[in-house]
Every structure is written in C-alpha cells, then in structure tokens.
Amino acid sequence: MKASMTKLLSLAVALLATFQLSAKDYDVQDFGAVADGIALNTNTIQYAIDFIHENGGGRLVFHAGSYVTGSIYLKSNVTIHLERGATLLGSTNPLDYTYEKICAWHSLIFAIKQENIGITGQGVINGRGFITANNRLNLIHRGYNPGNDLITLDRPREWNRPQNIYFRECKNITIKDITLRDPASWNQTYDQCQNLYVDNIYVDSKSYWNNDGIDIVDCKDVVIKNSFFDAADDVLCLKSHSFEHMCENVLIDNCVGRSSANGLKFGTVSRGGFKNITVTNMTIYDTYRSAITFAAVDGAHIENILVDGVRSINTGNVIYLRIGNRWSRGKEPVMKDITIKNVYAEVPFHKADAGYNYEGPIEDLPRNISPASIVGLPEYKIENVTLENVEIVYPGAGNPYYAKVGLTPEELDGIPEQPDRYPEFSQFKELPAWGMYIRHANGIHFKNVTFKALASDYRPAIVLDDVNGGTFEGMQYIEPNSEGKNQLFDYKSQNIEIK
Amino acid sequence: MNKRNLAALLLGLLCLTQVSAKDYNASLFGIKSNGTTLNTTAIQKAIDYISEKGGGTLQFYVGRYLTGTLFLKPNVTINLNEGAVLVGSTNPYDYNLETPYCALIYAKEVDNIAITGKGVIDGQGRALAYNMMDQIHQGILDDDLKYDRPSRRRPRGIYLRECDNVKIQGILIKNTCDWVQTYDQCSNIVLDGITVDSKAYWNNDGLDIVDCKDMKVLNSFIDATDDAICLKSHDANSRCENIEIRNCVARSSASGIKFGTVSAGGYKNIRIINNKVYDTYRSAITIATPDGGQVEDILVDSLYAYNTGNAIYLRIGKRWMGEGRSVGTLKNVTIQNMYCEIPATKPDAGYDYEGPIEDLPRNISPASIVGLEGHDIENVTLRNIELVYPGGGNPNYAYCGLKPADLDAIPEQADRYPEFSQFKELPAWGLYVRHAKNLTLENITFKALARDYRPAMVLQQVDGALLEDITYIEPGGGKKQLHTYKTTGLVQKK
Amino acid sequence: MNKLKFIALALASVCTLSLSAQVTYKASYFGVKSDGSTLNTRSIQKAIDHISEQGGGTLEFYVGRYLTGTLNLKSNVTIQLHEGAVLVGVTFPYDYTAAGDTKAIICAEGQENIAVIGKGVIQGQGTLLLGNVQTQINKGNLKESVAQASPALISLKNCSNVKIEGINLQNPCGNVMVYSDCKDVTLSNLAVTSRQTANSQGVIFSGCTGFSMTDCYFDTTGDALASAGTSTNVNISGCKTPNGKQLKAKK
Known part of the structure; x- marks a missing residue:
C-alpha cells in the first residue's frame, strides 16, 4: 500500500x-x-x-x-x-x-x-x-x-x-x-x-x-x-465499463463534494475493477446517500483501497461496501484489502439533500435510519476490511413500530440477499443495526471506532452475520439510556475477537 | 368641440387619479421579485383586492416579477417603479389562451385603469412562441402553423377591450409574442411617454388602436417588427374617431404609421402631428381601406421619415366585404410638411425579424394613391413635401412603360393585401396616382439620386387635379416627368 | 409471370417515389428558427438527412430569415423557399465546406433529384463574409486563396436531375452558382444580384450533360455566364443582364 x-x-x-x-x-x-x-x-x-x-x-x-x-x-x-x-x-x-x-x-x-x-x-x-x-x-x-x-x-x-x-x-x-x-x-x-x-x-x-x-x-x-x-x-465516481480494463493507480486528495447520490463511489457499472486507489482528505456534505460506496456488482475486482481522512457532514449514510451479481457474465467479483481511517461523520435524521432541485429520489418507506453496511454474498465474501479511528454520529431513534427487523434467526435470515439489485445502502430497507451491519465477510478489523446515537434506538449498534474473523479494538458505543445493552450482536460468525 | 372634449377628459383623468390614491406594495400580497417565482395568482389577488377596496395603486419596486395573464379591475393602477420588470411567463398555459386576443395584461369592460411608471413589461415573446411551437408540433395545442409559426392565440402584451378612462404612461414594453398593445373599442385613453421595443417575434405591432374614441398618443417611441403605430377597425359598426398621435418616433419592419389592414368600420378625425419614422421597411404612412371602412378627415402634419422603403400609400381595396356592404371610402386627407428619404437598399436590414423580401423583380416603388375603378380616393391634398428617391430604375430588370397597354395592364388587385409593393413594378419613380378625384399637390419636390427609366409622376384615371409648384430633380434632366393617362381636369400652376 | 411481377414492382416503386416526393416537412418541425440569429446549420442538415432517408420530400421554409452555413442537399429532397423566406449565409468562413472545389451555402455531390424552388431568397452576406475570409487569410489561419475560401450560393458536383426555380439569389461572397459534371440541370426564373464582391460570376458550369437556363436575370460584378470545359445539350434562353443583353452559351 x-x-x-x-x-x-x-x-x-x-x-x-x-x-x-x-x-x-x-x-x-x-x-x-x-x-x-x-x-x-x-x-x-x-x-x-x-x-x-x-x-x-x-x-x-x-x-x-x-x-x-x-x-x-x-x-x-x-x-x-x-x-x-x-x-x-x-x-x-x-x-x-x-x-x-x-x-x-x-x-x-x-x-x-x-x-x-x-x-x-x-x-x-x-x-x-x-x-x-x-x-x-x-x-x-x-x-x-x-x-x-x-x-x-x-x-x-x-x-x-x-x-x-x-x-x-x-x-x-x-x-x-x-x-x-x-x-x-x-x-x-x-x-x-x-x-x-x-x-x-x-x-x-x-x-x-x-x-x-x-x-x-x-x-x-x-x-x-x-x-x-x-x-x-454521484460526485467522485469511478466506474469500470470494460471487463478487460480497470481503474488503477488513482489518487484523490483534498476534494470536497456534495451530492444527491453518493460522495465517493466505485460503480455502479463495475466490470473490470478498481485497484490501488488512495483517497485522502475528503469532505462530503449535504449528501443524500453514502459518503463512500464501493460496489462490485458486475464482476469487478476491488482491491488495495485506502481512504484516509474523511469528514462527512449531513450525509444520509457513511460507508457502504457491497458485492453483488448483476451483469457479471460469470466473472467472479472480489473486494479485499480496504482500509478506511480517520473518519468523522454525522448522519442526519431528515433528508440530507432536501431543497435541491434534483433531490435524490425518496424511496419506498418505512425504513429507520440505516447503518453503515458491508454486505457481500454467501459465495463471494468481502475480505480484509479495516476501519481505524472512525467516529460516526447517528440520530438513532429507530422505532420498531415504524419498521422492525429484530435479531431472531428468522428475521436475520429473512434479510434478502438481492444479488442483482441496484446497490444502494437503502436497498434492504430495514436493517437490524443502527451503526454497522456486516454480512458475508472475512477479516473485519475495527480499531478505535465510535458509534454514537443521539436518541435511543431499538437496535444494537453492530450486527455481524456470517463473518469469519473479526477484531474489535477500542470500540465505543454512545447511546442514551442504553446501560447494559449489548451493542455488538453476532450471528453465524466465528473467530470474533473483542479487545 | 373636440378640444373641449379632450380637456374635459384630461380633467376627468386628473380627478380619477386622485380618488385612487392608496398605495399597496406588491410584497404585501406575497408577490416575489426573484424572476423565477410565478406570481400570477398573487398579483391577481392584489388587483382584485385593491379594486374591491375601492381602488388604488399596486406598486412594484425594482425586481423581476414573473407572471401569466393578469386581469385588470376597475380603479386599479399598476405602477412599475424604475427597475421593476413584469416578466411574462414562457409557458403558454399561463395565459388565457381560450379567450380571443389572449394577453399578458387583459381587461374587458373595465373602467378607470392605468399602467404607469418607469418600469418594464417584458413579454419574453420569442421563448414563449418557441414553447408554443413545441406544444403544437407535439399535438397538444391545436394550430395550423400558418407561415410555420403559431398563428393563433399567441399572447399579446396588453389587450383592453371596451374600457373607459385608460392611462398608460412612462413604461417600456418589450418583446411580446404577438401584438404589443391593443386598445379595442376603448374610450378616453392617454398613452404618454411610453417606449415600445418589440422585435421578439412575428406580428409584433407596436400599438394597435382598434375602433377607439377620444385617444391621445403622445411623446412615445415605438420600435416594432410589424406596423409601429397602427389604427384598425375590426367592427363594421364602429370606427376610430378623435385620435391624436403627436410627437412620436416609430421604427418598423412593416409600416411606420398605418390605417388598416383590417378596416371594417373606418376612421374619422385623426390627427397625426409631428412624428418621425426611420429604418422602416414599408411606408412611412399607409392609409388602407380594403374592407369597406370609411376614412375621412385625416390630417398628417410634420412627418419626417428617414431610411424608409416608401413614403405614402393610400389605397381602397375590396377584400373582406361581407354581405350587403359596399366598398369603403377614403376622402379628405391632408398630408403636409413631410420629408422622406427612400434608400436603394433594404431599410430594415440587420433586424432579426426583417420585413419579408417579396417576390422580385421590382424597381424602387413610388408613393402611391390607388383607389378602385368607380371608387376614387377623394380630396387628397399633399402640401410642402420633399421625397428623395435613390432612382436607378432599370427597365431590363423590371419594366412598366407608359403605353396605354402597359398602364392598363397594371392590375387592380382589389382583393389583395394592401402594400405599396403589391403591383410590383409601377411606371413612376416618385408618385403614382390611379382612381382619384380632386387631387391637390402643392409645393412638392421629387428628387432622384440616380437616373430612372420612369417619369417622376404618373396620374392615371384621375378626375380633377391641381398641381402647383412641383419640382423634379433627376440627374441628366431633360425628361418629361409628368405623364397623365385617362386623366381629366388637370390644372398646373407655375 | 416474372415480367408481370417486375412491371408491378416497377409500377409500385414509381408510385412510392411519386408519393414520397409529395411529403412535405415544415422547417420548424426540426427546431429550425426563423429569427435571423440562430445558426441553423445542423438542424437543417438533420432535416435534409431525415427527409432523404425517409425516401424524399420537400423541406418548406416560410417567411423569415434562416441563418445557416453549408447545407449538403441529399437525393430526392426539395428545398422550397416560400415568398419571404431567406436562407442567410453565416459570416464565419469555417462554417462552409465544398462540393468539388467550390464552397457554397447549398452543396451537393453525387445526389439526384434535388431542387431548390420558390419565391424566396438565398443571401450570401458577401461583404461581411469576404471581410472575415480576408482576415483569416491575412492572419495565416486560412491557407487558401480568397477565391477558394469565398463561398458561392450553390455548388453542385456530379448531381443529376437538378432543378433551381424561381428563387432570388443575392450577394454571395464568391460566385453565385457552380455546376460541375452534372446531368439534367434546369434553372429558370432566377433573379440574381451579386454586387457586394468583385468579379462575382453568375453561373459557371462545366462538364454538364443537359443544362437548361431560361428566363433568368443576372446583375453581377463578374461575367453573368461562364462555362468551362465541355458541356453538351446546353440551352440558354430568355436570360439577360441590366444592359438588356441576352445571354448566350459560348461555343
């Protein structure tokens, strides 16, 4: 790197x-x-x-x-x-x-x-x-x-x-x-x-x-x-239209973006791949979707990515990593060796880009505020993702009477895989965590990560589903009236280490 | 009598403006000055409110006020202060399209109304017309696209019908989609110190006065793609009467000052005094009665025309007569103290909507007074006039000679649209008169800057003409400049 | 049987052709503007292409001023300029391309059944355009001679069944009309005025088979009629200049 x-x-x-x-x-x-x-x-x-x-x-x-x-x-x-x-x-x-x-x-x-x-x-x-x-x-x-x-x-x-x-x-x-x-x-x-x-x-x-x-x-x-x-x-958008080519050796430094879609995005068309990409000192604000979206939905190989230094203010979502299987024509997608560090982010309760002429489309509701998400497929895992020195502030207030996905096996397994859907952080509608939802991943490393909810939420901060190998070091969960609440829930996961 | 009438009218207007003294700021009604908020309903509410409260003035201060059709109401003045622009919407559906003569500002049978101030009304007519064109081509708006343009329902700027006590003062009206301002069967109207700059689209007449009574148009500047100052008569039972047009300047890609084209009822007691016309494609003054209208007691005094395609065109025609109606009359017309320069090239070249180049060939046309067989133009006096022509008429390009056969072959064209150019080549370079009675020409100078194959003047089928003090100037000289044919009672003095 | 079929087919195709030739399109349908200031080149060209692709027809221009650069006329397309319609040549030198060696407002190469008809006008804005041409040459940007760079009004090469009828041709930058290696060209009732630039010739034709010009008027600074090369079956009658001289084909 x-x-x-x-x-x-x-x-x-x-x-x-x-x-x-x-x-x-x-x-x-x-x-x-x-x-x-x-x-x-x-x-x-x-x-x-x-x-x-x-x-x-x-x-x-x-x-x-x-x-x-x-x-x-x-x-x-x-x-x-x-x-x-x-x-x-x-x-x-x-x-x-x-x-x-x-x-x-x-x-x-x-x-x-x-x-x-x-x-x-x-x-x-x-x-x-x-x-x-x-x-x-x-x-x-x-x-x-x-x-x-x-x-x-x-x-x-x-x-x-x-x-x-x-x-x-x-x-x-x-x-x-x-x-x-x-x-x-x-x-x-x-x-x-x-x-x-x-x-x-x-x-x-x-x-x-x-x-x-x-x-x-x-x-x-x-x-x-x-x-x-x-x-x-999308603001800073890397695409790969060709199976034979990829985005390679890209440096993005000291940029500011506002979007009614995503801030930094790999995809949506993602055939060849994205390799050796470094993004430093990025500010994203008033953005409807994710500050960072990496999507490998058409067979892309995404590897060796470093994002260092992000301020994400009034942005609907912060991190969305996704492997899908849309127009891959048999090519096997890869997403690995992703490091995201030194991030401060605030997610609002209201629509982050309200008032712009071409506001992002309001999707079918109900859905409580979505967590950051790392979602692979059962057959294609996202591998080796590191988050370091990250603080994300959420509005919290997830209300189970409005929308609910609980922690029972039926509910967690009931979350659809949607391999061929357009990849957006909101695609699964309600998710069972308020801070981070991780599914089908190997090797997740969190160090000095803080999730803060401004109002109490019915969900835990983190849900892991089908994660093999994870280290969580220096985690902080801040949520009103949450004494004794288990903020990290793991399901079908192994080798999870909390320090 | 007339003078007294007008004085009374002016006094009346003065009183009126004092009655409706109360001012209302536009912002009071939520009207926005940002140029993008469509204010139609808010402005209409303001007008209705002020009228219901007994009248007053709606004040617009600097800013751009986007709006669709507004309906004026009794005793309401719209005052556009300096920098205030009433901006016409470019969406055709923001106008009263289903009403005949739809317009940005519309009133029917409303008395005591005024639009004043140093502000602007901007019709955004070209963009509006283009949007209509889209709607027509897409099959949503119904129109036959005559001449490949929206031919019906293009919104005018101002259309007032059967209104009494109207004042339009000081404003600039620009770029309407069709005629700029029409006063139809209105009475007691004063237009004073207005500016019209309307070259946005086809048929941008500068000012249309239709069957109005007791009207003054003063101190105004009018630059328009179609006729600049235009008197019309749409109604056979009505007419334009007691109208004074004074101290105005006109520029047009059609005629400077025009009576007609539609002239059903007629025109009586019209005084056109001390006006200027320049860069105008057709005639400085056209008086046409092709639709049965009776034209009488017309005075044109002190008319200065520069770079204008034609000087004078008087015409009786027989076009839209309807049943039981007879051909119009045109009599008792005096044109005096006039100077006109006619160029060799197109006088309105370079304007976006130049007047249409008609089928050629045709050498430069003379001033013309043309009645119809059995319908002479009567008692026309031309006095103290100098007309300067380029000359250069070339018989190999276009030719109309003086032989009886040539002259008889000039078509009558009774039902053609009346334009000075309608006969194509005419046999004179200065003045052509046909079917006239009791014509008086006094102290007239015809000047050609280059030699022309034609004589200066041809009188054809004229019954009684007094020619006094006529001067012809043409390089080369030695030419018989007056040709008469089938003309009787010709008296020449000096 | 086969013969019958063939005849039927031939008849059908004749019908189709004559039918499609009747199709008329208003210029505004393609977004063409008559305001004298919108440069319409691409819109008019797309219209011509579309009409030709649809089997032919007439593109109608009504009264107004239509600013344009070079238009390439295509087979089976008629441009009809109604009275008062003016095709106005833009004054930028780089908006013109050539058919053969001659740039023009209306160009065509290797097309058939083409026509420009009506009582309207093609206007070259010769003085202004020539000024710009000379500026570009003097600055060294344009490496052509003035003559090469001066657009005519009409330049046709290797076209057949051409009709130019009734229109007024005014003030080109270069010559007025150039026809090379064309077949069956008919010009009639044209009023030609070219007095803005020096030595502007009226009509130049060469290598044509069947060239007829009748009842035209030429007021030009150069020769009204110049034929170069061999043309056969030439008929010129009823055409004159300001001094009344009848034009005759040079042998």
Whole structure:
C-alpha cells in the first residue's frame, strides 16, 4: 500500500512536468470566434483546434466573453485555455451535438485517442443542459427521434443528452482551474485514459438528472486534487465499463463534494475493477446517500483501497461496501484489502439533500435510519476490511413500530440477499443495526471506532452475520439510556475477537 | 368641440387619479421579485383586492416579477417603479389562451385603469412562441402553423377591450409574442411617454388602436417588427374617431404609421402631428381601406421619415366585404410638411425579424394613391413635401412603360393585401396616382439620386387635379416627368 | 409471370417515389428558427438527412430569415423557399465546406433529384463574409486563396436531375452558382444580384450533360455566364443582364 502511494505521488510530479511543453498561444477570436453569447462558434473553434494540432500544438486561449458552441473535438497537443470570465456556453439545440459512436454518447467536448491535451484556466464550461435536455424531449415528443429514445423515466436517456467533457483512450490530460457547470447528462467522463491530472476545478452539476461530478472509467494513473464538486448524481465516481480494463493507480486528495447520490463511489457499472486507489482528505456534505460506496456488482475486482481522512457532514449514510451479481457474465467479483481511517461523520435524521432541485429520489418507506453496511454474498465474501479511528454520529431513534427487523434467526435470515439489485445502502430497507451491519465477510478489523446515537434506538449498534474473523479494538458505543445493552450482536460468525 | 372634449377628459383623468390614491406594495400580497417565482395568482389577488377596496395603486419596486395573464379591475393602477420588470411567463398555459386576443395584461369592460411608471413589461415573446411551437408540433395545442409559426392565440402584451378612462404612461414594453398593445373599442385613453421595443417575434405591432374614441398618443417611441403605430377597425359598426398621435418616433419592419389592414368600420378625425419614422421597411404612412371602412378627415402634419422603403400609400381595396356592404371610402386627407428619404437598399436590414423580401423583380416603388375603378380616393391634398428617391430604375430588370397597354395592364388587385409593393413594378419613380378625384399637390419636390427609366409622376384615371409648384430633380434632366393617362381636369400652376 | 411481377414492382416503386416526393416537412418541425440569429446549420442538415432517408420530400421554409452555413442537399429532397423566406449565409468562413472545389451555402455531390424552388431568397452576406475570409487569410489561419475560401450560393458536383426555380439569389461572397459534371440541370426564373464582391460570376458550369437556363436575370460584378470545359445539350434562353443583353452559351 505504501509503495503504491509513493508511486502515485511520483506520477503526479511526472504529470506536472509533462504539461509544460504546449508553449504557443492562439487567441480563438483570431479565428473569428464571437463571444456574444449568441453566435454559434462550433466550426470556428474546431478549425482553430485542428489548426493548432497541425502546427505543432499550443493553447487555444479564450478571453473573457461567452462563446456558444456545439460538439468540438480536442486534438493532440492542444490545450483549451479559458481565461477568467471566459465561458464556453453549450448550444441549447440538441442537434448541435454529435453522437460519438466510440463513446456511445453525446458531449460538448470530445477527445478520442489523443495525447497531451488539456482544459485549463479560471473560465467556465456551461453546458446549459437543462434547456438542451428539454429541447431534446420536445423533438422526441413531436416525433423527430433520431436516437429512438424510449424516454424512460420521462426524460431522454443519458447518452442522448450531452455532457460537458468526454475523453476516451487519451493520454496525458490536464484539467486545471476550470469551472464546469450544468451539463445535460453526466458531467465529465475520462474513459480508458492514462495520465489524467485534475487540479483545482469547481464543479456545479445539478441542472438535470444524472449530473455527476466526475466519472473516471477504466483509467490508469489519475490524480484528482484540490477540487470542489456539487452534483445531482454521484460526485467522485469511478466506474469500470470494460471487463478487460480497470481503474488503477488513482489518487484523490483534498476534494470536497456534495451530492444527491453518493460522495465517493466505485460503480455502479463495475466490470473490470478498481485497484490501488488512495483517497485522502475528503469532505462530503449535504449528501443524500453514502459518503463512500464501493460496489462490485458486475464482476469487478476491488482491491488495495485506502481512504484516509474523511469528514462527512449531513450525509444520509457513511460507508457502504457491497458485492453483488448483476451483469457479471460469470466473472467472479472480489473486494479485499480496504482500509478506511480517520473518519468523522454525522448522519442526519431528515433528508440530507432536501431543497435541491434534483433531490435524490425518496424511496419506498418505512425504513429507520440505516447503518453503515458491508454486505457481500454467501459465495463471494468481502475480505480484509479495516476501519481505524472512525467516529460516526447517528440520530438513532429507530422505532420498531415504524419498521422492525429484530435479531431472531428468522428475521436475520429473512434479510434478502438481492444479488442483482441496484446497490444502494437503502436497498434492504430495514436493517437490524443502527451503526454497522456486516454480512458475508472475512477479516473485519475495527480499531478505535465510535458509534454514537443521539436518541435511543431499538437496535444494537453492530450486527455481524456470517463473518469469519473479526477484531474489535477500542470500540465505543454512545447511546442514551442504553446501560447494559449489548451493542455488538453476532450471528453465524466465528473467530470474533473483542479487545 | 373636440378640444373641449379632450380637456374635459384630461380633467376627468386628473380627478380619477386622485380618488385612487392608496398605495399597496406588491410584497404585501406575497408577490416575489426573484424572476423565477410565478406570481400570477398573487398579483391577481392584489388587483382584485385593491379594486374591491375601492381602488388604488399596486406598486412594484425594482425586481423581476414573473407572471401569466393578469386581469385588470376597475380603479386599479399598476405602477412599475424604475427597475421593476413584469416578466411574462414562457409557458403558454399561463395565459388565457381560450379567450380571443389572449394577453399578458387583459381587461374587458373595465373602467378607470392605468399602467404607469418607469418600469418594464417584458413579454419574453420569442421563448414563449418557441414553447408554443413545441406544444403544437407535439399535438397538444391545436394550430395550423400558418407561415410555420403559431398563428393563433399567441399572447399579446396588453389587450383592453371596451374600457373607459385608460392611462398608460412612462413604461417600456418589450418583446411580446404577438401584438404589443391593443386598445379595442376603448374610450378616453392617454398613452404618454411610453417606449415600445418589440422585435421578439412575428406580428409584433407596436400599438394597435382598434375602433377607439377620444385617444391621445403622445411623446412615445415605438420600435416594432410589424406596423409601429397602427389604427384598425375590426367592427363594421364602429370606427376610430378623435385620435391624436403627436410627437412620436416609430421604427418598423412593416409600416411606420398605418390605417388598416383590417378596416371594417373606418376612421374619422385623426390627427397625426409631428412624428418621425426611420429604418422602416414599408411606408412611412399607409392609409388602407380594403374592407369597406370609411376614412375621412385625416390630417398628417410634420412627418419626417428617414431610411424608409416608401413614403405614402393610400389605397381602397375590396377584400373582406361581407354581405350587403359596399366598398369603403377614403376622402379628405391632408398630408403636409413631410420629408422622406427612400434608400436603394433594404431599410430594415440587420433586424432579426426583417420585413419579408417579396417576390422580385421590382424597381424602387413610388408613393402611391390607388383607389378602385368607380371608387376614387377623394380630396387628397399633399402640401410642402420633399421625397428623395435613390432612382436607378432599370427597365431590363423590371419594366412598366407608359403605353396605354402597359398602364392598363397594371392590375387592380382589389382583393389583395394592401402594400405599396403589391403591383410590383409601377411606371413612376416618385408618385403614382390611379382612381382619384380632386387631387391637390402643392409645393412638392421629387428628387432622384440616380437616373430612372420612369417619369417622376404618373396620374392615371384621375378626375380633377391641381398641381402647383412641383419640382423634379433627376440627374441628366431633360425628361418629361409628368405623364397623365385617362386623366381629366388637370390644372398646373407655375 | 416474372415480367408481370417486375412491371408491378416497377409500377409500385414509381408510385412510392411519386408519393414520397409529395411529403412535405415544415422547417420548424426540426427546431429550425426563423429569427435571423440562430445558426441553423445542423438542424437543417438533420432535416435534409431525415427527409432523404425517409425516401424524399420537400423541406418548406416560410417567411423569415434562416441563418445557416453549408447545407449538403441529399437525393430526392426539395428545398422550397416560400415568398419571404431567406436562407442567410453565416459570416464565419469555417462554417462552409465544398462540393468539388467550390464552397457554397447549398452543396451537393453525387445526389439526384434535388431542387431548390420558390419565391424566396438565398443571401450570401458577401461583404461581411469576404471581410472575415480576408482576415483569416491575412492572419495565416486560412491557407487558401480568397477565391477558394469565398463561398458561392450553390455548388453542385456530379448531381443529376437538378432543378433551381424561381428563387432570388443575392450577394454571395464568391460566385453565385457552380455546376460541375452534372446531368439534367434546369434553372429558370432566377433573379440574381451579386454586387457586394468583385468579379462575382453568375453561373459557371462545366462538364454538364443537359443544362437548361431560361428566363433568368443576372446583375453581377463578374461575367453573368461562364462555362468551362465541355458541356453538351446546353440551352440558354430568355436570360439577360441590366444592359438588356441576352445571354448566350459560348461555343
């Protein structure tokens, strides 16, 4: 683990060095681009990119002003530089965007198989996605539906809505200082890319459904740091679309996120896997679902993960680790060697993201506040999970007359396995613990872990079910009126050691 | 008599405003100024409340007030203070679509109402029209999309019908979805110092005065995609009467000042004094009666028109006559102290909704006075007028000569939409008159900046014309500038 | 039997063709805007593609100003510009592509049964566009000659059964119309004005088989009619220039 971290840091330094070479600057207005917020500049910007690409590379500089554009393709050795006050404004006409077959997606800025590219500067990319998405919907309703969109959930499907950035199979990418806002779909996706360096970006991505913060798909050697994300959907999202690829060597440092879904998420699509991932100094707040969700539901191998330093404030759930069996096509999922330490978290009683336009969906009730959960499958155990220096504050107040799962074998065995369900901390509805529920796991190590309930709860703090090997050291349970209550209940478990 | 009437009216208005003295702030009714809260019901409640309490003023201070259709009620003034914007919703269903002439601000048979202040009414008409277009294409709103645009039920800005004592003062009205403001069969109306900036969509007439009595339009600036200042008569049993339009400036991608097109009843005693027209696609002044209306006692005095496609167009037509109705009349029209420059290029080029380029070819058209066979335009006096034309009419491009066959071949087009360009090529470059009686031209200068193949003036089938002090200026000179055909009683002085 | 079948099939296909040619689409259906400021290139192009894919038909433009860059006309598509409809060429040089060697607002290469008809206008905004073209060349961004970079209004290459009828063609940046290696081209009742840029030629055709032009008016800064290369079966009649000169095909 230590070795991989040093590797990552040296990688970051290497990346910094790489991106000094694009020396020459070109002013996009010199190509005739008009920054009036009305004129559509697609072809002019594209021409400028191609020109720089063919003439040895450099930066395409946008001075202050609003530049409307449809889909453009970034090319090797070209950096788009948005100065403070410059906005790349997405066209609101959905037909101004290209459906890129390799990505099977629409985007404002594409890069396909390019090297040494970047988007930098203190300017803004504003997709105006709410308008574009609704305009697409209008075209579909009148019968002009080129993508044969079935408008599931009464919205155009994600791939028929443009996001801000989609880079695929690119190398040496710098995304620095920019603001990304209001995409119509996910926000920025880096798919099978290598050497990605994201630093000091600001993301406001909550204008329409499925607005993620950042999606890292099957990438190698990635640094994301010093950035802020506010998203309607998952914020820091690592995915694995390909059985042949995985996310590997990723460092996420000093980021702050807000989400109406999850903060840090591996998945949902999780085929290849996630390996050697380090996340440090992360703050998650006002977030509907989990601060941390790792899901291996499509055959992913998740291993060697370190999360060190988390503040999770007003977040619906804190930790959710899950092995499922959804689109695995026979590939056997693995989740092992996970360390989460130095965590302080507060879970609210009310809806953590109430008041945001695209609030997370209210699911079928009743359910008392859910615990953090580590849930494998009987045939695929989650292995070797360490929690160290963790404090989670819960509202407590679980009321058995509202919803109840007790500790009898019938009740515990009655909790469904749901191998093929979409993985969310709330998927099992009521769970029998208020602090932590662990099922189908081998090797659980808790050290200096505190669970605090602000009101008394009918459930114990921890329930273990089918856990083989566990050490619990320096545990603290704080719950009003709980004298004599057994806060750790184990069932069908062995080799459990409490110090 | 008229003057006295107006004075009484003004006094009456003064008294009224003092009666409805009480002020109510919009926030009192929960009206929000954030530009995103839809305030329709809250503003309506405020209007109803104030009216029920005996009247008063609803005060809007700086902010953006989003709303759908509002129905004005008796004795209520809406005062938009500087910086206050009444913003029209872009959702078509926020308007009274099922009512004929739906509008953002609507009143029928309501007396003593006013909209005042230095604030703004913004119809957001283009976005609204686009949203209607979506609803139509999706089969939800019923419309035949004539000319590929929502052709019915596009909300107007202001529509007042059968209202008495109306004051519109100081405000800016912009970007409505259809006509900007319509006063239909209203009486005792004063529009003073308003600004219209409405180029958002098709048919943005600046001001429509329909069958109104006792009205003044003063000191206003009107820039509109369709006719800027437009008098209409929808009702055969009604007409526009005692109307004064003074000290206004107009810009239009149609006509600057227009009578018609719909002109069922007619126009009487209309005074148009000291106005300016510029960058206007069609005529500075059009007076048309194609639908049986009777037009009489019209004075146009001191009209200055720059960069305007045509100067004067007077026309009798025979379009929507209905049963038992006779062709309209057009008589006793005086146009005096006028200056007009007509450009060689399109005068409204560069505006989003430019006036439509009509089928070509056609050389620059003359001012025209065209009645119908058996329905002469009578007693028209043009006095102290200078018209400056680009000239350059090229017979190889379009041609209408002076031979009887050429002149007789000019179509009557009794039922065509009346526009100065409707006949395509005409045989004069300065003034073409046909089917007129007792025409007086006094101190008129026709100036062409380039040589034209046509004479300046053609009088065709005119019965009685006095021409006095006419000056023709055209490069090259040595040309007979007046051609008459089937014209009797021509007297030329000096 | 087979023959009968074949004839029936042929008849059926003829019917289908003539039927599908009747299908009309309003431009607004595809979100095309007539406000003079929305650049409609992609929407109009998608409309043309869609109509062609559906077997053909007419794309109708009603009164209004439709800003666009290059449109690639496709087989069996007619563009109808009703009176008052103006296709306005955008003033950005990079919004234009070529058919053959000539950039234009309306391009087509290797298409058949195409037409532009009506009483409307195609307007090139020649002065403004030329200014931008020259700026781009002077800055070294555009490595083409002014002539290469100046879009015409219509440029067709290797197309057959072409009809351009009734419309007004105004002020291109380059020449007005260029037809190369086309078959059965019919131009009629066109009013052509090109006075904004120097040496703008009216119609250039080369290598065409069957080229007919009747009752057109050309007011251009360059030659009204220039034919290059060999064309056969050429008929030009009733076409004139401002000085009244009748145009004749050069032998």
